[in-house]
Amino acid sequence: MSTIAQKRGFASTIWDYLTTVDHKKIAILYLIAGGIFFLMGGIEAMMIRAQLAVPNNDFVSAGLYNELLTMHGTTMIFLAAMPLLLGFMNAVMPLQIGARDVAFPFVNALGFWLFFFGGLFLNLSWFLGGAPDAGWTSYASLSLASEGHGIDFYALGLQISGFGTLMGGINFLVTIINMRAPGMTYMRMPLFTWTTFVASALILFAFPPLTASIFMLSFDRMFGANFFNVAAGGNTIIWEHFFWIFGHPEVYILILPAFGIFSEIFSTFSRKRLFGYSSMVFATVLIGFLGFMVWAHHMFTVGLGPVANAIFAVATMAIAVPTGIKIFNWLLTIWGGSIKFTVPMLYAVAFIPSFVAGGVTGIMQAVAPADYQYHDTYFIVAHFHYVIVGGVVFALLAGVHFYWPKMFGTMLSEKIGKFTFVFFFIGFHLTFFIQHFLGLMGMPRRVWTFLPGQGLDAGNLISSIGAAFMAIGVILLLLNVVITSVKNERVGNDPWEDGRTLEWAIPSPPPFYNFKQLPLVRGLDAYWLEKMEGKTTLTPAEPIGDIHMPNGSFTPFVISLGLFIAAFGAMYHVDDKAWAIPVLIGGLAITFGAMAYRSIKDDHGFHIHKEDLMDDDNEDKGVKA
Amino acid sequence: MKDRLTKWRLLSVFAVLALVLSGCGEPFLSTLKPAGAVAKQQYDLMILSTIIMVLVIAVVTVIFVLAITRFRRKKGEENKIPKQVEGSHLLEIIWTVIPIILLLILAVPTVAATFEQANVKEMDKKPNKDGVRDALVVNVRANLYWWEFEYPDYKVITSQELVVPTDQKVYFNLISSDVKHSFWIPAAGGKMDTNTDNVNKFWLEFDGAKAQEANNLFYGKCAELCGPSHALMDFKVETKSQDDFKKWLSAMQSAKAASPTDTAAAQGQKLFEQNCLSCHAVSPDDARPEQARLAPNLATFGERSRVAGILDHNEEELKNWIRDPEKYKPGNKMSGTYKQLNEQELDQLAAYLMSLKVEEQ
Incomplete structure (x- = not known):
């Protein structure tokens, strides 16, 4: 990388990241921003568990508690889990399909900055009069009754970050459809790419209902519309439908990429191709499809009537079938393999019992009459933490360890990683297993405190102790990141030695153009196939030639900043502030101005010349050695 | 690592047992102490679904434990390349059909109970002359x-x-x-x-x-x-x-x-x-x-x-x-x-x- 990328100063590195359109750098941005939000959501969780450790506690006030639970849920789903997964998709998916970047690098950067400013806006609520307090579901009657600007922060913040996510989803769809390397047919795509594909399709269909309903909520609160105002002919149940038509697929948007990461890890560290690859693909698509058919199981107690409840109960049970297929395929993947217990593999192995436990309680909830008991209790809290922590967060932690060398060129310490795993795994089960019973014993969820003498004291204390274990695990992970970065021991292309897919055939981190020559893909697990034939590099599909690359751009940042500013105007307009409308208009002017600038000014990118690539060749060899 | 894991799992089993022995919550509050027809029917559904699910968990756990213990990469096997299996139609059919059967067993009482518990026709019957x-x-x-x-x-x-x-x-x-x-x-x-x-x-x-x-x-x-x-x-x-x-x-x-x-x-x-x-x-x-x-x-x-x-x-x-x-x-x-x-x-x-x-x- 001699001529193009040199050592830079700190300021120029910042500028580089502010303007980058490189999917690998955007992945790092997602990882940093998502990681920070993950820590914030974690701190909120710790405060929740501290408050509930003993009955009648007054560690936090009732109002603050509701803000904490709302922000914990909203942050973890929208600002931590999803962006972190988008980060891995960005980092890995283009490499897995043998592409030089995503289809729309500019839009990719725009997606990140929209997410970032949306999340920033939402979290500024803590300092500007109070955070949202109506739960991450923000049910309409309560969210309209909520005082202050908390819900406005929720609506506008999620609206902005939602645009970003939607753009990301569309971008990945186009990338996977159009930019696969020669020979990379759909049925040769690695499973992480497949799950990215299906999750992106889910984003495409699930986010518009959210966008529409949040618009209605914003207009109700800020401009006096009456979509959800019952007294004026509105309806609050429709919010619940909209929210869950988005909200249920959202769960699969999170879990499918997690499945993808685990599929890669299982087959890598068992040294076996994925068992039943085509049925895995089929199951992924089917889960994605069925994910849209079951939203009303979140609403069994709303009073939809027995016909709707029965239909949605049975439809929900149906999802168990493809999910079961996946579990058994993973089991058969490691069966007969040569299992190496690295840190990512530990998470993958721990994922199976944890996720199965979360999955079966999901089936139990599909039994509608029994769900009348479970609904809105700690049983539900336990269930969704089992699937989201035991599934998604385990996948994120596994992914961090697994892809760290590919993203940063150095490996996280396996030793510290194992300690992280032990603390997190024990803490997770300690925290959430007992919550099933708390729910069954009559503890509703989202309660600020509970009275003594109801048989709930011991369970809550155990749960809070477990949370502390998880916190220790996360702190160890942070330490690991710091120590690893300081040591900075460089690694080669395939640091796990058993890499199977294309990303492990190129240097770590990859050069900014990824593949000097697009590879020829000759089957599933393309790199593994080459290795088995004794080769160390991929078969090229083209001669070395000039590579066309996009220029960096500051415009995505400016477009997002404009919306960020406009959101303040929209929000404070309610308080009759004179400056509100000008700020709203000014912010929108910045956004549309930047968009116009982008449309009018031609940017053809640049070419990396053949000769420079030849020069690079020598340096790459140095890295490999 | 593995031994430590099994130990922890044993410990959690004991924790669950202790919990079961200590009772299932207070009779005035707990769903596990049903005090009426509706709660009883819901409780029975919980038990039915729990039994089916424990069965599933047991099968998965057995395969899982066998797999991770038997197929560890041992010393001297660093270069072993296991057989690359594509899949098995028979197995695929088995683990598709059996869950469907289990779900049917669960779905029938679910639907029946849903309708029974939603039956409020009595409320709409005509009142007597005193209203x-x-x-x-x-x-x-x-x-x-x-x-x-x-x-x-x-x-x-x-x-x-x-x-x-x-x-x-x-x-x-x-x-x-x-x-x-x-x-x-x-x-x-x-x-x-x-x-x-x-x-x-x-x-x-x-x-x-x-x-x-x-x-x-x-x-x-x-x-x-x-x-x-x-x-x-x-x-x-x-x-x-x-x-x-x-x-x-x-x-x-x-x-x-x-x-x-x-x-x-x-x-x-x-x-x-x-x-x-x-x-x-x-x-x-x-x-x-x-x-x-x-x-x-x-x-x-x-x-x-x-x-x-x-x-x-x-x-x-x-x-x-x-x-x-x-x-x-x-x-x-x-x-x-x-x-x-x-x-x-x-x-x-x-x-x-x-x-x-x-x-x-």
């Missing part, structure tokens, strides 16, 4: 942090403590007057939301024998986040035999506004009329429309088991509550709607409120 239906109907109205229970056929209204007869179906009309809440008596059956948009209907039944185990007093909860004091929106359910319930109803119907003999209480009544009566009614036959019934009906206050649904029922706690409701139920609608009372006035008011009784007059 009384055969079915006992209670209108539940949820409000920011209190509950109103109206027996429409008997023109009786009470609050915070629902009184029901045992061993007969009780039908509920549920609605909310501000934001969405959810009406839940865990020991008697699952919850149903009180929407702002529409009236929801369902039924519950309270088993006489089980009710005795719970001292004829069940806990009820709000199960939908409704604001700061959501956690404190409790109510109580008092169960009576069918005869006692009839007596209670007629006592409620014939109850007259209390006229205290005690001087302190008489003073308290005056204070109450000046400060509280515009929201709180003191007789069970409140004829005002529900929009005007802004606060809990206090006709039976002296007989309740809790002040404001959460505090112990004595004069001291009552005075604490009136002194500063915000301290006990943040965000309630009572704070600041009446004048500041001095200690003597508080004593008088408490004496009056505690004298409000229907049954023991």
Whole structure:
């Protein structure tokens, strides 16, 4: 990388990241921003568990508690889990399909900055009069009754970050459809790419209902519309439908990429191709499809009537079938393999019992009459933490360890990683297993405190102790990141030695153009196939030639900043502030101005010349050695 | 690593056992101690689904443990390349068909119970010439942090403590007057939301024998986040035999506004009329429309088991509550709607409120 990328100063590195359109750098941005939000959501969780450790506690006030639970849920789903997964998709998916970047690098950067400013806006609520307090579901009657600007922060913040996510989803769809390397047919795509594909399709269909309903909520609160105002002919149940038509697929948007990461890890560290690859693909698509058919199981107690409840109960049970297929395929993947217990593999192995436990309680909830008991209790809290922590967060932690060398060129310490795993795994089960019973014993969820003498004291204390274990695990992970970065021991292309897919055939981190020559893909697990034939590099599909690359751009940042500013105007307009409308208009002017600038000014990118690539060749060899 | 994992798993098994042995929660609160037909049916479904799911978990665990123990990469196997298996149609069919069968076993009772528990036809049957239906109907109205229970056929209204007869179906009309809440008596059956948009209907039944185990007093909860004091929106359910319930109803119907003999209480009544009566009614036959019934009906206050649904029922706690409701139920609608009372006035008011009784007059 001699001529193009040199050592830079700190300021120029910042500028580089502010303007980058490189999917690998955007992945790092997602990882940093998502990681920070993950820590914030974690701190909120710790405060929740501290408050509930003993009955009648007054560690936090009732109002603050509701803000904490709302922000914990909203942050973890929208600002931590999803962006972190988008980060891995960005980092890995283009490499897995043998592409030089995503289809729309500019839009990719725009997606990140929209997410970032949306999340920033939402979290500024803590300092500007109070955070949202109506739960991450923000049910309409309560969210309209909520005082202050908390819900406005929720609506506008999620609206902005939602645009970003939607753009990301569309971008990945186009990338996977159009930019696969020669020979990379759909049925040769690695499973992480497949799950990215299906999750992106889910984003495409699930986010518009959210966008529409949040618009209605914003207009109700800020401009006096009456979509959800019952007294004026509105309806609050429709919010619940909209929210869950988005909200249920959202769960699969999170879990499918997690499945993808685990599929890669299982087959890598068992040294076996994925068992039943085509049925895995089929199951992924089917889960994605069925994910849209079951939203009303979140609403069994709303009073939809027995016909709707029965239909949605049975439809929900149906999802168990493809999910079961996946579990058994993973089991058969490691069966007969040569299992190496690295840190990512530990998470993958721990994922199976944890996720199965979360999955079966999901089936139990599909039994509608029994769900009348479970609904809105700690049983539900336990269930969704089992699937989201035991599934998604385990996948994120596994992914961090697994892809760290590919993203940063150095490996996280396996030793510290194992300690992280032990603390997190024990803490997770300690925290959430007992919550099933708390729910069954009559503890509703989202309660600020509970009275003594109801048989709930011991369970809550155990749960809070477990949370502390998880916190220790996360702190160890942070330490690991710091120590690893300081040591900075460089690694080669395939640091796990058993890499199977294309990303492990190129240097770590990859050069900014990824593949000097697009590879020829000759089957599933393309790199593994080459290795088995004794080769160390991929078969090229083209001669070395000039590579066309996009220029960096500051415009995505400016477009997002404009919306960020406009959101303040929209929000404070309610308080009759004179400056509100000008700020709203000014912010929108910045956004549309930047968009116009982008449309009018031609940017053809640049070419990396053949000769420079030849020069690079020598340096790459140095890295490999 | 593996050994450590198995040890931890053993430990969690013991933890579960300990929990099971220590009981399944309190009989007045726990869904695991069902005290009525609805709760029992739901409990049976829980058990059925749990058995099926434990079966699934057992199968997965056996395969899982065998796989991770048998196929570890051992020393000297660093270069071993296992056979690359594509898949197996037979296995795929097995693990698709068996779950489908298991789900069918679960789906049939699920659908049946869903329809049975939604059957409220009795509510719509014609009333007799006095306007009384055969079915006992209670209108539940949820409000920011209190509950109103109206027996429409008997023109009786009470609050915070629902009184029901045992061993007969009780039908509920549920609605909310501000934001969405959810009406839940865990020991008697699952919850149903009180929407702002529409009236929801369902039924519950309270088993006489089980009710005795719970001292004829069940806990009820709000199960939908409704604001700061959501956690404190409790109510109580008092169960009576069918005869006692009839007596209670007629006592409620014939109850007259209390006229205290005690001087302190008489003073308290005056204070109450000046400060509280515009929201709180003191007789069970409140004829005002529900929009005007802004606060809990206090006709039976002296007989309740809790002040404001959460505090112990004595004069001291009552005075604490009136002194500063915000301290006990943040965000309630009572704070600041009446004048500041001095200690003597508080004593008088408490004496009056505690004298409000229907049954023991």
